[in-house]
Amino acid sequence: MSPKRPGQSKPFQPAIGADLTKEIQLTKAKTEHQTSRARNNLAYIFVLLIVVAVAIAFLLSVQKNDFSYLGVVWGVAGPVAGAIVGFYFRPHRKD
Numbered sequence: 001m002s003p004k005r006p007g008q009s010k011p012f013q014p015a016i017g018a019d020l021t022k023e024i025q026l027t028k029a030k031t032e033h034q035t036s037r038a039r040n041n042l043a044y045i046f047v048l049l050i051v052v053a054v055a056i057a058f059l060l061s062v063q064k065n066d067f068s069y070l071g072v073v074w075g076v077a078g079p080v081a082g083a084i085v086g087f088y089f090r091p092h093r094k095d
Helices: 018-064 068-088
Strands: none
Touching: 018 068
8 A cells, every 4th residue: 555645635745847847957957067078177277287387388498498398398298289179179060
């Protein structure tokens, strides 16, 4: 026998419908928002680290008059920067 609500003769029936659908959509939207924010924060951190590393390599290169330091740092940081820029500036097509 199903449990009954107090004061009612009908057994309790869970309500499934528009409220549940809205709750699912809200949960998906919150999850996508959190994922997007985490991705953005990581991208900002990587870009900041790349800028700092290139600046330090540039200053060291100017001081020693040997720009191989800058080339090595850019050789590592360039592909990472390219991947970040490629992700954020790719064409958004709706195929």
